Amino acid sequence: MKMQPPEDAQDHILYSSDRLDVPVLLRAGPQRRPSxxxxxxxxxxxxxxxxxxxxGWYLATTTWRQIVKxxxxxxxxxxxxxxxxxxLAVNLLVSRISPLHAYLCLKTVKAPTPSAAGRRLFVNALHRHGTERSAQTAFGYHLGMTMAQWMCAxxxxxxxxxxxEAGGPNGDPGFLNASTQLPDLWGAHPDGPLHWLIEAKARRLLGLSDLEKGMEQLQGGxxxxxxKSHLQVLCGTSLPAPQRWEExxxxxxVDTVHVPGTPMRPGTRTPLPVDPAGSGSEAHIAEDDDALLLTTRSQMLIYRALAYGVVEDLRIVPLGSARTARCGSDTGSLSLLEEDEETQAVRLRLADAPPATARQVRDRPDVADFLSGRVPGTGIxxxxxxRLFAACRRLDPLQAEAAREGRERRGPQPAEQELFWDDAALEAAARAERAGYVERQRLTDQREAVRAGFREADELSWSTLLGGRExxxxxxxxxxxxxATAETxxxxxxxxxxxxxxRD
Known part of the structure; x- marks a missing residue:
């Protein structure tokens, strides 16, 4: 006998999701720990x-892919x-991703609003019971930096x-002095104030004393x-107390303090900036050389992993070509491709006549061909x-040459049996080498190089860009x-x- 479902029957499909919620408090300066x-x-x-x-308090709904990025x-x-x-770029990526996999988990909680994901980040049993204190401290530093980047960028x-440690926004050599109290990061924003100084803190039961230390570091910056006018941003990530790790x-x-600009004293001179003044917005790299250079520098780790590292599953991923329309979502700066209608339409057209080669993908209208590789052991x-890969390809030998010149100028190092180098001496040598590296990069016309790579990308095949690999x-x-963002x-x-x- 033929059976038909009732007319009002609904078909429920289980599907996995990576959405989650993070409670965030915005304040004008450090205060006591929230209840x-x-x-x-x-x-x-x-x-x-x-x-x-x-x-005020916010429930920031985001995605796991945004945090991993x-x-x-x-x-x-x-x-x-x-x-x-x-x-070793791949090894460095593994070291940044794997701690999150090792010590975090998502748990379902009651969603306070219909728009909330109803899942939040917890530490897992391995962090609580299977990890020594020094490893927990190291993870706190890594998590704090990750969440500060997630929040700010x-x-x-x-x-x-x-x-x-690579130099501050104003070129003052004091930023290279690791012995002073300084913030962790800096960046530029398209809206004022332009420069942000960022300090990241994370630990169990993060409190006022921890944040006050962070403000001291921001004051040092x-x-x-x-x-010059700038914004101090103190990002604190609080992990649970040991007895509350499951609950x-x-x-x-996020404590923000706007530091207004002050007039320069007569006879003083501001150091030259070590980086362009632009915000590095990917949406403007086609016409803004400063934005292109900043974006290219920020992606050199990914470039080296794809170009040199032993990544897995190296392949061409087709996306919609309208990059300026790819402006993120309510969950963050990433455009979620399952919600990107143009990319979905492009992929449907490609499915009707599947391209066999990277060249065939490139020749299709309205298609942007991105290169993707799997970081071994991570699932990421x-x-x-x-065009960004081609820009990175042009910048790579300039950075390598600057590093090589520094090694040659440094000269041979004494053997361990001839001279004992303590941590302070090693740190001083590293700072001197980094300062020289930063200065040598300023003396090369990197803007011209990355722009040349950006422009020639349309004429180069992926096989050429990858040294013969297809x-x-x-x-x-x-x-x-x-x-995806405009270029990543x-x-x-x-x-x-x-x-x-x-599961949802």
């Missing part, structure tokens, strides 16, 4: 990637060392961030700004556009959650350890 009632009760939606919101783009700056050992629209989730406080795919063509993987790409596999078992 559990306050951060559990946050429900006001994040207003979008529009700069610094008004003070932040992890791949922030951390200790190891150039010039990495410029001479590019094959992913949720508030800051351009590429840089570690102050402000003293080197030579009277309490992560939350953040990173990538970038062809990447496979994407055939439509449904087991990844994809995100990231994907998270549904089997990601943090997402595993999570």
């Amino acid at each position: 559990r009632k306050q951060w559990e009760g946050a429900e006001q939606p994040w207003p979008g990637v529009t700069g610094v919101p008004a003070n 932040a992890a791949t783009e922030v951390g200790q700056d190891i150039d010039p060392w990495l410029a001479l050992t590019p094959n 992913g949720m508030m629209g800051l351009g590429p961030t840089q570690h102050v 402000s003293a080197l700004m030579h009277g 309490d989730h992560l939350f953040m406080t 795919h990173v990538g970038m556009s062809r 990447p496979a063509v994407e055939r439509g993987r449904r087991s990844v959650w994809e995100g 790409y990231i994907a998270v596999e549904a089997g990601d350890p943090v997402l595993r078992g999570v």
